[in-house]
Amino acid sequence: MANAKRRNVSEVEQIVGRYGGERSSLIPILQDLQESFGYLSEDAVDDLARRIGVSPNEIFGVATFYAQFRFRPPGEHTVRVCLGTACHVRGGHQILEEVERRLDTKAGGTSADRKFDLERVACVGCCALAPVVVVDGKVHAGMTPRKVSPLLSRYGKREESKDA
Ligand code: FES
Numbered sequence: 001m002a003n004a005k006r007r008n009v010s011e012v013e014q015i016v017g018r019y020g021g022e023r024s025s026l027i028p029i030l031q032d033l034q035e036s037f038g039y040l041s042e043d044a045v046d047d048l049a050r051r052i053g054v055s056p057n058e059i060f061g062v063a064t065f066y067a068q069f070r071f072r073p074p075g076e077h078t079v080r081v082c083l084g085t086a087c088h089v090r091g092g093h094q095i096l097e098e099v100e101r102r103l104d105t106k107a108g109g110t111s112a113d114r115k116f117d118l119e120r121v122a123c124v125g126c127c128a129l130a131p132v133v134v135v136d137g138k139v140h141a142g143m144t145p146r147k148v149s150p151l152l153s154r155y156g157k158r159e160e161s162k163d164a
Helices: 002-018 023-037 042-052 056-063 085-089 092-103 145-154
Strands: 077-082 116-121 133-135 138-140
Touching: 002 023, 002 042, 023 042, 023 056, 042 056, 077 092, 085 092, 092 116, 092 145, 133 145
Parallel strands: 077 116
Antiparallel strands: 077 133, 133 138
């Protein structure tokens, strides 16, 4: 654990160094931190705050303004349900509801076992295949609510009492 913290700290140092420790570069620094760690941890933000001379609260205050930043570790897989026009008219909302039910989380959330992040997106550029669900970047075409459970099982979702 201490090693992980030390590693994180040295990565923070490197990232801050790229921007010359300038607090005016806060957003790109936060983007690089998230790219590196997958999210903005408290440790990383504390360390960053010390290095650029602002309070952690100030940094969190700025970061929470932007939807791109996350403050918890990402799930193992990312499920994106498309609700663009083509997918919407072919039942995208019913698919999203089924995914939410199966994962027991809403769009924007992470399943309790931290295996799946769930997002809704507005067109992923393959409308001819609508409705689509994208898992870890792979497009699954012609989705229906009934196809949701087998799809999630392929990514390690265990069936529980949700069928009841
Ligand atoms: S609307 Fe879903 S891929 Fe375009």
